[in-house]
Amino acid sequence: MLLQFLICLSWLTSASAALEAKPGCQPTCGNVKIPYPFGVGSKCSIHPSYSIDCNKSYNPHRPFLSTKNLQVVSISQTEVRISNQAAVSCHDDLTKINYTQTNLSGTPYTFSDRKNEFYGVGCNTVALIGGLVGNRSYVGGCISYCETxxxxxxxMNCSGIGCCQTPIPEGLQLFETYVGSIEENITNITSFGNCTYGFMAEQTKYQFSVSDLQYDRFINKIKDVPVVLDWAIGENLTCEKALQDPETFACKYKNATCYNASNTYGYRCNCPSGYEGNPYLIDGCQDVNECEDHNDNPCASICTNNLGKYTCSCPKGEHGDGMKNGTGCTRNDKKFPMIIVTLGVSLGLLCLLLCISWLYFSLKKRKLVKLREKFFRQNGGLLLKRKISSSHESGVESAKLFTSNELKLATNNYDESRILGKGGFGTVYKGILPDKRIVAIKKSKLVDKSQTEQFINEVEILIQVNHRNVVKLLGCCLENEVPLLVYEYISNGNLYEHIHNISRMSSISWEDRLRIAAETAGALAYLHSAASIPVIHRDVKSANILLEGNYTAKVADFGASRLVPLDQTQITTLVQGTLGYLDPEDETPEFERSEEERYLATYFIVSLKENRLFQLLEPRIIEEGKSKQIIAYSELAKRCLNLKGEKRPTMKEVAMELEGLRRFEMHPGALGRNDDSTSLQSESNDICYVELSSYKDDASGQYSMEEMPAKVPPR
Known part of the structure; x- marks a missing residue:
């Protein structure tokens, strides 16, 4: 404990010594120390970005960052704290500024995401923050509400009642704050909360209290709550790159070391252990003489100081490590061989410990093997083995049974960095098999033990599904409590990401979109009609359509699928899948949806009837597609949205019509059939209905507007 205290004291002394100004420069401004590489005036700083203006019109004097005119509260070896400013909106005072902006672009400073939070205070408050993180836009915020x-x-802290908070992203250099009201009628809260506030602050310095709802008290309080900035030397430079130019390298002086800043852009200098001072100055890192004070040095007897370190030793006739917090120094006793006895006891205890450890791990391994055998039998492993054997004999492709250890090794023990996506049915991991094949491994959340035989049958059928536009099921692992499925890996994400991600919105051309639609319809038609046992997917949506590098469509995620015997005409199983993508004829009363949830589909159909189709489309579609061709596809979509199953075309008909529209030039009268012209004599269960569901956000009081899809405006 004493050594730890001395090391801590040495670090504090080093930190204090590091707060030194450049020789001949002003060391303080008012009550704030100005250590190099910062300095009062450009000649006293390492770069103009670190220059400080000392405003002497205040008493005491106040320091400001020269390049941005931001008041500095304190400076440390890694951080700068600046004074705060809040966006304020009061219902009875229009002079209050409900918008603020702080811009650090072009400087070595970033807002600390570890120590800052964004806050909204008030009983009727919407507080928004937006800015830039590198080249990416960022928007976030939170909602605070209270009735009395x-x-x-x-x-309650900042849980959304009177006060709310949200974190900020790493690398933020510019942010704007806007604060407004949720509703106009606030007569019940004007007596105690007439104003709303939005601001960033150091989270350990701001503690919400009820008095913050009053304007005067809040303004006085926020003056003492700073904002933390991270700083570093050499914008976007690492230590390795900065060292290539010795003249400008900040850590070039003797004994100084360099390390890359982890939470901002650039690098910093430091004095290594055993040295103290300011590493940015010549001879700034000086050796610490740990032996200088005899009473406080860490040695029990003899202390020898060396550059950057020290050694403890015992005088002749004594033994030990010589340290106060160690064995110290003990006189040698020739009468009793203490060392031999101690060594013997230690070796005996070590052997006993090794034997116990070997026995423990052996029993644990045996228990694990038995548990895996139990899960294998419980999950239908014996049944699947018999089916695999019969498949081999008949020459039919069969499933591969993976072991638990194989999939653990493939996913690096299911490391979070290997997660490809999460959903209602489970988590999908990226795996690399020993033969270097990349696969997708689906780890489900739930298992129904009563459905084991049905699960095995479905795996056997899906293994035999062989279509270029259907994700191939390679095998499974039954040695876990919940079976794991192994699929081929598709590299280019899913269609939902390409449609809704702004950075990818224009990456799919009109021609590629038509091909993706045709390929998806063809795959579903194959599953419905051409497979040995028809497969009804029941969860078709853009997130379950994967894309290869050349945008080839792959239908995936058969978690909600059902196998339908060839002589069965109706699907009688329970409704599964994503609620917004269900056939309306499958909907039971407990899943009945509101008009809002049907809004986009209704809006699309009404727009077709009122000749407003082209107002819904992206500019690229209008530019690349032919008008008649677009209308023909829209009419086909309209027929697929018919609420009555017998009025909708089969998937085979949809696939044929999409392929025909895509491959041939449009001829007069060839497109735009009405509903009555569709042949519906077979495959009545092959529904093509996909409903456009509306967006619903949560009510947690905290959200990021980057994740909010745009809603269709009302008619």
């Missing part, structure tokens, strides 16, 4: 003053309690 009694509902606001300080011990």
């Amino acid at each position: 003053k009694d509902s606001v309690k300080a011990d």
Whole structure:
């Protein structure tokens, strides 16, 4: 404990010594120390970005960052704290500024995502923050609401009642704050909360209290709550790159070391252990003489100081490590061989420990093997083995049974960095098999033990599904409590990401979109009609259509699928899948949807009837597609949205019509059939209905507007 205290004291002394100004320069401004590489005036700083203006019109004087005119509260070896400013909106005072902006672009400073939070305070508050993280835009915010003053309690912290908070992203250099009201009628709260506030602050310095709802008290309080900036030397330079130019390298002086900043752009200098001082100055890192104070040095007897370190030793006739917090120094006793006895006891205990450890791990391994055998039998492993054997004999492609260890090794023990996606049915991991094949491994959340035989039958059928536009099921692992499925790996994400991600919105051309639609319809038609046992997917949506590098479509995720015997005409199983993508004829009363959830489909159909189709489309579609061709596809989509199953075309008909529209030039009268012209004499269960569901966000009081899809405007 004493050594730890001395090391801590040495570090504090080093940190204090490091706060040194450049020789001949002003060391402080008012009550704030100005250590190099910062300095009062450009000649006293390492770069103009670190220059400080000392404003002497205040008493005491106040320092400001020269390039951005931001008031500095304190400077440390890694951080700068600046004064705060809040966006304020009061219902009875239009002079309050409900918008603020702080811009650090072009400087070595970033807002600390580890120590800052964004806050909204008030009983009728929407607080928004937006800015730039590198070249990416960022928008976030939170909502605070309260009906009465009694509902606001300080011990609630910022949970959304009177105060809300949200984290900020790493690397933020520019942010704008806007604060507004949720509703206009606030007569019940004006007596105690007439204003709303939005601001960034150091989270350990701001503690919400009920008095913050009053304007005067809040403004006085926020003056003492700073914002933390991370700083580093050499914008976007690592230590390795900076060292290539010795003249400008900041850590070039003797004993100084360089390390890359982890939470901002650039690098920093440091004095290594055993040295103290300012590493940015010549001879700034000086050796610490740990032996200088005899009473406080870490040695029990003899202390020898060396550059950057020290050694402890014992005088002649004594033994030990010589340290106060160690064995110290003990006189040698020739009468009793203490060392031999101690060594013997230690070796005996070590052997005993090794034997116990070997026995423990052997029993644990045996128990694990038995548990895996239990899960294998429980999950239908014996049944699947018999089916695999019969498949081999008949020459039919069969499933591969993977072991638990194989999939653990392939996913690096299911490391989070290997996660490809998460959903209602489970998590999908990226795996690399020993033969270097890349696969997708689906780890489900739930298992129904009563459906084991049906699960095995479905695996056997899906293994035999062989279509270029259907994700191939390679095999499974039954040695876990929940079976794992192994699929081929598709590299280019899913269609949902390409449609809804702004950075990818224009990456898919009109021609590629038509091909993706035709390939998807062809795959579904194959599953419905050409497979040995028809497979009804029941969860067709853009997130379950994967794309290869050349945008080839692959239908995936058969978690909600059902196998239908050839002589069965109706699907009688329970409704599964994503609620917004279900056939309306499958909907049971507990899944009945509101008009809002049908809004996009209704809006699309109404727009067709009112000749407003082209107002819904992206500019690229209008530019690349032919008008008649677009209308023909829209009419086909309209027929697929018919609420009555017998009025909708089969998937085979949809696939044929899409392929025909895509491959041939449009002729007069060839496109735009009405509903009555569709042949519906077979495959009544092959529904093509895909409903456009509306977006619903959660009510947690905290959200990121980057994740909010745009809603269709009302007619």
